[in-house]
Each structure stands twice: as structure tokens, then as C-alpha cells.
Amino acid sequence: MSKYEISFFNNNMKYTIVGAAKSGLAAAKLAKKQGDQVFVTEAKKKAESTDAFKTLDEAGIESEFGGHSDKALKNVDCVITSPGVYPGNQVIDEAIKRKIPIISELEFASRFLKNPIISITGTNGKTTTTALMEFILKEAGKKAVAAGNIGTPLSDLVGTISEDTIIVAETSSYQLDKIVTFKPKVAMILNITPDHMAYHGTMDEYTRAKWKTFLNQSQEDLLILNADDAATPAAIQLAKSTIAQFSVKDPVQRGIYLNSGDIVLRYPDHQKEETLMSLKDLRLPGMHNVYNSMAAALAARAFEVRNENIRDSLMKFSGVEHRLEHVRTIDGVEFINDSKATNINATWYGLSSFSKPIVWIAGGRGDANDYAELDELVAKNVHTIIAIGEDADTIFNHFCATKRIVKAATMEEAVERALENAKSGDIALLSPACKSFDMFMNYEHRGEVFKDAVNNL
Numbered sequence: 523m524s525k526y527e528i529s530f531f532n533n534n535m536k537y538t539i540v541g542a543a544k545s546g547l548a549a550a551k552l553a554k555k556q557g558d559q560v561f562v563t564e565a566k567k568k569a570e571s572t573d574a575f576k577t578l579d580e581a582g583i584e585s586e587f588g589g590h591s592d593k594a595l596k597n598v599d600c601v602i603t604s605p606g607v608y609p610g611n612q613v614i615d616e617a618i619k620r621k622i623p624i625i626s627e628l629e630f631a632s633r634f635l636k637n638p639i640i641s642i643t644g645t646n647g648k649t650t651t652t653a654l655m656e657f658i659l660k661e662a663g664k665k666a667v668a669a670g671n672i673g674t675p676l677s678d679l680v681g682t683i684s685e686d687t688i689i690v691a692e693t694s695s696y697q698l699d700k701i702v703t704f705k706p707k708v709a710m711i712l713n714i715t716p717d718h719m720a721y722h723g724t725m726d727e728y729t730r731a732k733w734k735t736f737l738n739q740s741q742e743d744l745l746i747l748n749a750d751d752a753a754t755p756a757a758i759q760l761a762k763s764t765i766a767q768f769s770v771k772d773p774v775q776r777g778i779y780l781n782s783g784d785i786v787l788r789y790p791d792h793q794k795e796e797t798l799m800s801l802k803d804l805r806l807p808g809m810h811n812v813y814n815s816m817a818a819a820l821a822a823r824a825f826e827v828r829n830e831n832i833r834d835s836l837m838k839f840s841g842v843e844h845r846l847e848h849v850r851t852i853d854g855v856e857f858i859n860d861s862k863a864t865n866i867n868a869t870w871y872g873l874s875s876f877s878k879p880i881v882w883i884a885g886g887r888g889d890a891n892d893y894a895e896l897d898e899l900v901a902k903n904v905h906t907i908i909a910i911g912e913d914a915d916t917i918f919n920h921f922c923a924t925k926r927i928v929k930a931a932t933m934e935e936a937v938e939r940a941l942e943n944a945k946s947g948d949i950a951l952l953s954p955a956c957k958s959f960d961m962f963m964n965y966e967h968r969g970e971v972f973k974d975a976v977n978n979l
Contacts, residue, residue, distance in 0.1 A: 601624045641710065643710065646871060658831070798819060855946065855950050858950065
């Protein structure tokens, strides 16, 4: 244990919080509650962050908006960074130079929590699996709360839940990148594919950030890994945890896999297998949700949830908002909101989830997207593309030789063009494969605008 870790709970620590979004505000309020000195520095102007300023002002927390001054690091013991603050931020860079400890809100909050934590990370599927995990546990009569990247910062849970409540935490690479002692009872990595390169710089750095979810675990903790993921063998070499795996391709030594249309649990200690359920009974569509369901089932078994409860929950759970969400059927055309598909891999899952012909609404702020990865699926499943946002021209140029493609200036226009080009029995799918920040505040805002446009047709 480092000197810093020993001194962490000393009274009258001085923290600077970088970023006044949801997790930054939660960390600031928690530090203030613990009797520490807190200063919040935010790059956005006060006029753009009136609610945040009001929250801090009412809590008696000193802050600055519109940029970072020298005051941000004056006599500071520790910097807590929000997930949206990128490397290269001047406060972060200066803190590194001065060797001031930098941690994430996830790390900060976890030091005040004695609850068992399930940490769910991966490039895609985190939110769905987190919500599903909470649903399974609650259906089985256990106390559980979904938190982290799904919406509620862990700092908001401190002092508000009983110690036997299981925290199901969606953990992003941004949050995991700045952990020191975070040690979940169960860690889960759903998949690792290229994403957030602007933040992490390289695929190796992105992968290493994801792996931090299990590096503090010991043998009594459980690590759940995707046996079909290319990064898994290297993760196994690093892990000190007990490992269970899930696969839709091959049997696993310990974990869960597909066998002739059945989802099968394998227990190596007892040399036995149990059929959990038939694949056709899963409520959530798409092979990606088979993976998500398998991973959640393994975590549920770690908390002694019976197979019958897991099966019943997987037959009931209908998904989360903005992820393959049914919006409305108009003249036989089903409109699906998959706004959470902010990268190529997530859209690959969306396009592979339906057997009906698709009118695909795509585009936004690309992250050096390679649309060729979708060529086979688009050729098979899509008959028309509606391109929007900053990547509209890139999408048009890539697919125009093989597919009918229309450009739209707004989401409302895109929805109108989708209906014009669809036939009864088609799917009109918003699955952008891009970030939302060119036209919207976030993917939730994009999804809400899409749903409003559909419901106004």
C-alpha cells in the first residue's frame, strides 16, 4: 500500500474536481460531505452550465467556469477527473508534472463503499447487460442498484444504500483508466474492439484501460470473459481471479456456452453441465444479446441466483432505451431506435439483429470509421441507406455504388425519407455507427429526437 493510499482518508484533504458534469458534481458533493476541501474547475462557461453552478453554489463548493486557472492546483492533495475530460487537459497535464495523484470518480467513490460490486465493461453491450443484471438480481429477491456509466455515479450511492445491496456498475474505459484500488467482487469484460482512439491513442492503451477492471482482484473474486474475443487469452495471463468464460462458438472449461440451440452452464468442479434454457426463449433479439445474457447469467450464479430465476428473467427482460428499442409501427414499417450504437461494432450487431429488410439511418461524427466492416451485412440486410451528419458524405461515397442512398440534413428529414423508402414488413433502423456530438448533446438526445420525429409522422 502506497503512502498516498494510507493517507487517503485523512481529514481535511484538498481535492480539485476537473469537470462539472454528473460524476464530477457527485464526487464534489461526496468530498464536501466527508469534510474535505473541494474546488471544481470546468472548461465550459457558467452560462452553459447554470444547473451545475447552482448545485455547487448551494452546496457551498468553490468553483470556476470558463477555463482552468492556477487556483485549480494550488496546494492540492489529489485531482479527481470526470470521464469526459480527455488526456491533454491542462489541469491533468500540470498535475502529472507536479506528481499530484489523479483518480477517477469511480475510484474515489469505491473507497467509501463496502458493498459487493459487479463491474461490467466492454466496447459494446455494457448498458444492456448492466440493466439486465440489476433486473435478474431484483427478480430473485436481492437488493441491487445499477450505477456508474449507466447514469447514477457511485458517489451518489455512498451513505444511501445498505451494505448488502449489490452495486451493478457499468464501467467505461475512461473511468477505469484512472483507478488505483478499485476491486470488484465480479468483473466482466463483454468484448474489446476499437473505440475511443481519440482518448486512448492506441488500441493497446484502450485494452489496458479495460483490463484494469480485474487487475486488483484476487482468487476469491470472479472474472467473466468472452472466450470468443481476441483479447481474452492475454487477459487470462494477467488475471489472479477465478475465471469463467462465455462462448457462442465452442464449449468452455468453466462457464456457459451454446450447444445445439441451448444455453448450457458448465461446472468443472462437479464435472457436470446444466441446460439453462433454449436460445429461442430469450426475449432480447440478436446474437450480441446472447453474449450479454450469458455473461449476466454467470454473474448471477456467483450471487447464488437459481437457474429458474435467471431463466425467468431472461424470458422477461425487454431491453433498455436507445438500444434496439421499438418505437412505433407505421403502415407495417417498424421504427427501431438504436442511437446507442456509436461505433461500427455496435451497428454491426444492430444490422445483424433482424431478418426483415432494413432501411438504415446512419451517420454522425465518425471516429475514422471503416465502413467496409459492414459491407457484407449491408449487402445482405439493407436495401436503402439514409445518411446524416458529418459522416454523411463518407457513408454516401462508400455505399453509393451498391445501395440506394439518400442524404438528409436533419433527423426529422431522415425519418421522413426512411418511411418514403420503406415497404410494409421493413425495419427502419436508426443505428448511426457514429458519435452524436455533431448534431446532438449525446446519444440519448439523438434517440429522443428520432423518437419524437417518428411519433410526429
